[in-house]
Amino acid sequence: MARLRIKDGRAAVDDRAKGQEITLDAWRDGVRPEAGRFELSIPNTEDVEALAAVVSRFDAVILDFPTFQDGRAYSQARTLRERLAFKGEIRARGDVLCDQALFMIRCGFDALDIGDGDIEGFRRALNAYSAVYQPAGDDMTPIRMRRLPNSVAA
Amino acid sequence: MYRYDEFDDTFVRERVAEFRGQVARRLSGDLTEEQFKPLRLMNGLYLQLHAYMLRVAIPYGTLSARQLRQLAMIARKYDKGYGHFTTRQNIQYNWPALIDVPDILSDLADVEMHAIQTSGNCIRNVTSDPYAGAATGEVDDPRVWSEVIRQWSSLHPEFSFLPRKFKIAVTASDEDRAAIKVHDIGLRLYRNEEGDRGFEVLVGGGLGRTPFIAETIRAFLPERRLLSYLEAIMRVYNRHGRRDNKYKARVKILVSVDPDDFRRQVEKEWEKSDKDRLDAPLEELLRIRRHFAPPNFEMLTQDSAALNDARRDNEEFNRWISVNSRAHRQPGYAIVNISLKPIGKPPGDISADQMDAVADIAGRFSFDEIRATHEQNLCLPHVKKDDLFAVWRALDGAGLATANIGLASDIIACPGLDYCDLANARSIPIAERIAERFADPRKAADVGELKIKISGCINACGHHHVGHIGILGVDKKGEEFYQITLGGSGAEDASIGAITGRGFSSSEVVDAVDRLVDFYKDSRKPGERFLDAYRRLGAEPFKEALYGETSH
Incomplete structure (x- = not known):
């Protein structure tokens, strides 16, 4: 199971030891982490905004793509990054294909569980676009800002 | 008309390159049809019973003569010499080979066109009033806002895997020629009592198995807040739209369950959003607006002696004028509808030669502009009344002078x-x-x-x-x-x-x-x-x- 971490548009294999995963259900049942790196896995039906106080205690949040057609976790990731200003890792898990990788990164994911996916394919997909139209959960400058006179990002 | 700048051009070129790679992976067997399907759909490529079908976007129905000539070229080179205009202002080709599709998309990019999001569970190509910029009684050119939406929705990272397809239509007139009330989102731009421009926002219209007229979820949205409000609607739908049943997945079902609750959720989401970041900056709105400045109309009198004489002398021409032309806001000009419903032919079909003919006529007589309508016809938006007879003769020569717009045979x-x-x-x-x-x-x-x-x-x-x-x-x-x-x-x-x-x-x-x-x-x-x-x-x-x- 390869994991990629993406920083500044570059993907690197994450070979750190996995953190301790706690599901949201377990958390609600009173399970509490003890020591080390903690990861909270959240189903894609949850309102993450209501979990602000919980996620802030974790190093990473794992969001789920049961199939690649089910795009609910994109909204969760943007809410975590843009509204809750969550600074930890947001990792995509499930049906994670290279063709959706850029959408994920743009929504604020910075780590992908890619299973036995082709790492080079992911790298290519992440660099397919040099320009994007809309602001989202990442720090790519939208085209409309690059068009402004005196834009340093042009 | 909107013209691409270097960014728009780069974007569609990168899109073509990406799809070329995906097609290569499909042809080599690297991708299964199941994996390839959502990728091709987001590029407008359907797999029908016997062949692929490519649906090309005509954003808000506006075409230049050059673009229409390119569509004719594509019909000849990659298809069987014709195309089919749809009820969403797009054009479809019925016989492209998969291996040719990246080249077709590249030919489209050469004339600032694409097939992005003409299919798939994403925000589809935005539609608008075919008489935009020509009709009387418009508060603004709706294409300005349609282009803002086109750019914002293109490869939107959050809203590309929605529960179901999503269609937005924009109008800026009291007369609705864009069918906004049967769209997922309908936007009607108008001036309120204070004289400010803003949108009436309607959500949840649609046809299909369970038809609904859209609900107004906001009576007045200041125009500059359009994108942040659209994001709020889309997020509520992405999170709460049904995904367990394809036939209940459209936003109309979510809205119809409890319109007031839907409205509250959208308003709540919007209240919390960072509007200044999400909405387009004023400079960008001005930049887009400059592309839709009116053409250089001549100063003419409303009445045309040449037109009156020709109508008196030619009964068929007179009938065509009565049925197919509409009033223009500029004195001495008219809007001309071209029927694609000749008696006994499939509605919306047009041959490559006819496309070239329309492009030539638009170049000579309509400031190079053509529009596609949601009723599967075409339209020349800006024709001098003095030229109408020549336009009719030229259309008639191409088999395009059927006089039946809005009548029983315009089906x-x-x-x-x-x-x-x-x-x-x-x-x-x-x-x-x-x-x-x-x-x-x-x-x-x-x-x-x-x-x-x-x-x-x-x-x-x-x-x-x-x-x-x-x-x-x-x-x-x-x-x-x-x-x-x-x-x-x-x-x-x-x-x-x-x-x-x-x-x-x-x-x-x-x-x-x-x-x-x-x-x-x-x-x-x-x-x-x-x-x-x-x-x-x-x-x-x-x-x-x-x-x-x-x-x-």
């Missing part, structure tokens, strides 16, 4: 059982036979505005729910039957048609339509349209005309 019909594997019944032969019944121009003119719309199955691609007379093909024990609905409208007075009763066989249905029209002619008040007579008299007398008094 919307889906491809039906002749082409579509979802259909239960044929649509095109019924459309052709009805059109023949009303082919006599005097008869058609006497009947006046009558919108007949035909769908070959419950998916309603022929928009039968909003036909003044709607016809729905159904399968009854292996035989094609046609159910008639009455009183629908997709315009500003939108309504869903009501089913009259038992269906008619293929041999009965044209006579049935004729009986309805005869009853209307006998019962109307002077100047009253079919739809208005139906609304005044109610369903009962029309049912009697259809079935006879013994039926109940």
Whole structure:
């Protein structure tokens, strides 16, 4: 199971030891982490905004793509990054294909569980676009800002 | 018209390169059809029963002569020499080979076009008023806002895997030529009592199995807040739209369960959003607006002696003017509709030679501009009245001077059982036979505005729910039957048609339509349209005309 971490548009294999995963259900049942790196896995039906106080205690949040057609976790990731200003890792898990990788990164994911996916394919997909139209959960400058006179990002 | 800058150009070129790679992976077997499907769909490529079908986006229905010539070239080089204009202002090619599609997309990019998001569970190509920038009574050019939406929605990272497809239409007139009330989101730009421009935001309209007229979820949204508000609607839908049942996944179902709750959720989401970051900066709005400055109209008098003389001398031309032309805001100019519904031909089809002819005429007589309409016709938005006779002659020479806009033979019909594997019944032969019944121009003119719309199955691609007379093909024990609905409208007075009763066989249905029209002619008040007579008299007398008094 390869994991990629993406920083500044570059993907690197994450070979750190996995953190301790706690599901949201377990958390609600009173399970509490003890020591080390903690990861909270959240189903894609949850309102993450209501979990602000919980996620802030974790190093990473794992969001789920049961199939690649089910795009609910994109909204969760943007809410975590843009509204809750969550600074930890947001990792995509499930049906994670290279063709959706850029959408994920743009929504604020910075780590992908890619299973036995082709790492080079992911790298290519992440660099397919040099320009994007809309602001989202990442720090790519939208085209409309690059068009402004005196834009340093042009 | 909007022209791409280096960023737009780079974006579509990168899109072509990406898809070229995906097609190569599909052809090599690296991708399964199941994995490839959402990728090709987001590039407008369907796999139909026998071949691929490519749907090309014509954002808000606006084309230049150069673009239309390129569409003709593509029809010749990669298809069988024709294209088909759809009810969403797009054009479809029915026979492209998969291996050619990246080259077609590259040829499209050469003329600032693409096929992005003409399919798939994403925000589809935005549609608008075909008379934009030409119609009287517009508060702004709706294409400015349509282009803002086009850019914002292109490869939107959050909203590319929605529960179901999502269609947005924009208008800036009281007269609705974009069918905004039967879209997932309809936007009507207007001025409020303070004189400020803003949108009435409607959500949850749609046809298909369960037709709905959209609900107004915000009466007035300041125009500069458009994108942040759209994001709020889309996020509520992405999170809460049903994903367990394809037939209940459209936003109309979510809205219809509890419109007030939907409204509250959108408002709550919007209240919390970082609007200044999400909304387009004013400089960008100004930049886009500059592209839609009016063309260099000549200062003319409203009346044209040349037009009046030609109308007096030529009865056929005179009829075409009465039926196909519309008032223009600029004195001495007219809007010209080009019917793609010649009697006896499939609605919306056009040959490559005809595309070239229209492009030439637009180049000479309409500031290089062509529009596609949601009623599957074309339109030349800015023609000098002095030139109308020459335009008519040129269109007539190309077989494009059918004078039937808005009349009984200007029928919307889906491809039906002749082409579509979802259909239960044929649509095109019924459309052709009805059109023949009303082919006599005097008869058609006497009947006046009558919108007949035909769908070959419950998916309603022929928009039968909003036909003044709607016809729905159904399968009854292996035989094609046609159910008639009455009183629908997709315009500003939108309504869903009501089913009259038992269906008619293929041999009965044209006579049935004729009986309805005869009853209307006998019962109307002077100047009253079919739809208005139906609304005044109610369903009962029309049912009697259809079935006879013994039926109940």
